[in-house]
Amino acid sequence: MAYFKFDPTLDDDRDTRQTLLVPLILQLVERGDADDAKPNVRLPLPSHARLRRVCERLIAEPASIDTLERWAEQIGASARTVARLFRQETGMSFGQWREQLRLAEAMSRLAIGRPVAQVAQDLGYADSRTFSVMFRRAFGTTPQQFAGK
Incomplete structure (x- = not known):
């Protein structure tokens, strides 16, 4: 199972602090945290090329509300096939994976001081x-x- 490696050079308009923290947080998310008192998010990426493209697009735009059916249409597969492959490759449903992505992104943004709203x-x-x-x-x-506020 592969994991997303964030390349901060791809997004120059983010501030330096975020550029440094996001890869660290994603690395912690990959490994999980042995300390149960801290929030823990798991975000595996599929190795299947078409699913990987979906995941990478969602990582770039976590607010996307496109449905599984819409993503399946974009990559030329049936929604059933995409759903089955998602579960096989990541161990979770598409909806669960998207929520984990949003949780990871939320932790990252809150950690650098962005307001909750x-x-x-x-x-x-x-x-x-x-x-x-x-x-x-x-x-x-x-x-x-x-966020410690």
Whole structure:
């Protein structure tokens, strides 16, 4: 199973702090964290080329609300095939994988001090309350507590 390696040189408009922190956070996400008190996200990437393209596009635009059916259409496969391959290659459904991506991205953005409302908006949530509920469900802590505010 392969994992996404973030190349900070591809996105020059991000500030230096984020450029340095994002790869570190993604590396921690890959490995998981032995300390159960800290939030933990697993984000495996499929080795299947077409699925990999879907994942890379979602990583570039985590707020995307395109459905599995839409992604399947874009890569020339049936939604059933994509769903089956996603589970085989990542150990989770497409929806679960997308949520893990958003959680990883949320942790990254919160860690560099972005406001919760901005993170929620950037990740495609209707409002910060919806985002906070998802974050708390996943980690047992609020985004504000995670950010140390």
